[in-house]
Amino acid sequence: MNQSSGPGARRCLNPRVITLDRLTKVFPAPGGGDPVVALDGIDLHLEPGRVHGIVGRSGAGKSTLIRCLTGLEKPTTGRVEVDGTDIAALDGAALRAARRNIGMVFQHANLLDSRTAAQNIAHPLEIAGVPRAQRQQRVAELVELVGLTGREHNHPAQLSGGQIQRVGIARGLAAEPKVLLCDEPTSALDGSTTRQILRLIADLRERLGITVVIITHEMGVVREVCDTVTLLQDGRITQSGDLLDVAADPHGPLSAELIPLPPAPTGIDALVVNCDYGNSARFRTNDDLIRLAETYQAEATLVAGTIETIGGRQVGRVQLALRNRSGRPISREGLTAFLTELEAAGVVATEVTA
Ligand SMILES: Nc1ncnc2c1ncn2[C@@H]1O[C@H](COP(=O)(O)OP(=O)(O)OP(=O)(O)O)[C@@H](O)[C@H]1O
Ligand SMILES: [Mg+2]
Structure with missing residues (x-):
């Protein structure tokens, strides 16, 4: 920013x-x-x-x-x-x-049914004793700000759930x-x-x-x-x-709650590893992991995972299936060397045992 x-x-x-x-x-x-x-x-x-x-x-x-x-x-x-x-x-x-x-917004806006959207937004300003002309001007600003233009004269029963929450937010913002x-x-x-x-x-x-x-x-x-x-x-x-x-x-x-990993696939004829590469400086995408696997003569396929882009950066928890060039699971030695290198680079990597 x-x-x-x-x-x-x-x-x-x-x-x-x-x-x-x-x-x-x-x-x-x-x-x-x-x-x-x-x-x-x-x-x-x-x-x-x-x-x-x-x-x-x-x-x-x-x-x-x-x-x-x-x-x-x-x-x-x-x-x-x-x-x-x-x-x-x-x-x-x-x-x-x-x-x-301090403005407050709740799960349910609890609007006053007898009042229009604009009148509900005006309510806290009335209680605070804001003069009528000033109140009307502020309500007009708020209606535009929360995207309710054209709906300001609707009563709560004539508004969708999202529009009701927009009224709730405008009301919370009324006193700036x-x-x-x-x-x-x-x-x-x-x-x-x-x-x-x-x-x-x-x-x-x-x-x-x-x-x-x-x-x-x-x-x-x-x-x-x-x-x-x-x-x-x-x-x-x-x-x-x-x-x-x-x-x-x-x-x-x-x-694990923000970036949940789906259940590991079963019946795959390969060695499967979990890789959490979120805070590794070296691994920023799945492609980086797949390229590293190639240096161990392994073909890596992404079989499950959750990838989020936060602040322009990928955070991933993924599962890779590792096979050799003839389509068989890679060797134990190959896997150990691959995991060691991942861990040295800050990736949390573990083999998924069937
Ligand atoms: N007025 C009260 N008197 C006695 N115990 C209370 C009172 N208010 C809250 N508690 C207790 O304090 C603890 C925290 O309650 P709180 O309502 O803050 O939880 P919460 O995280 O908002 O939960 P939820 O997600 O269910 O809304 C709970 O054990 C609750 O029973
Ligand atoms: Mg609560």
Whole structure:
């Protein structure tokens, strides 16, 4: 991203828009018994102008984290800073003012049925006491921004699921927040509508320089739109980083979920090896692997795999079937030498045993 203009410039001025510092949230057990540690010492620093994904299984603490970010939940200990404001220290009017800096998008937009799309978008501005003329102008801008032109006078019953979510996003952006928090924004949408909404989110990040945090259980969402990803497990961060680094680290917990390997084929008369070449400087495509195999007099065929292009670079987990020139499985010696060379080059390679 360009460092002298656009979102990149903002990033230089303020390297962190969200800072969580040793954040802990402990809930008393509702029926007595042991308290529930929902968040257990979270340290997280998110850069502005990027799309951050937070993933984790049910009960990992994702919603609790987002509720702490919006001030709906007070941390038990630790600090929650959004755009320089310590959210956890605020109450009442000061908290409401700080919240205007934080837009929220939910799985279901929960629009008011009696109001049109435009009137739903205007709702938070009315509550904030924005004068009518200013409100109308802002709503017109938002309708255009989220691609709802021509549908602004429709009521929710006259909108598709994707259009309803566009209204939800416009409403979240109404007060020009610095941060947009999205809790499972596409979980209720079909595949092609999900892609449209994700494209909209990426476009908003480019046009507005806004910071987006997306909570999701869908790895496709992370692959498609996130710049960084953080994995929560039992209230702790177990992996966090730029998407490419996380996806390309075959030893990390998220790599196999982001770049899943299909089941190994059976009944192949060849030696089959798994190769994860994501973080190898030398191997950037499957062709590189196939060419190396040739130097060991082996013919390599790709029999299964998942290849993603992230940040212009291929990250792959693939299975190669290795045969010699007469179509028989390559020799054990040949295989050992090939695997040794792959490993020296940073490719995680293992033989698939039948
Ligand atoms: N108000 C509460 N009182 C007691 N326990 C709570 C409360 N809110 C959440 N918890 C517990 O904290 C843990 C984390 O819950 P949280 O809702 O943050 O998970 P999550 O990652 O959002 O899960 P999901 O993907 O199912 O939405 C869970 O064990 C949950 O039961
Ligand atoms: Mg949740």
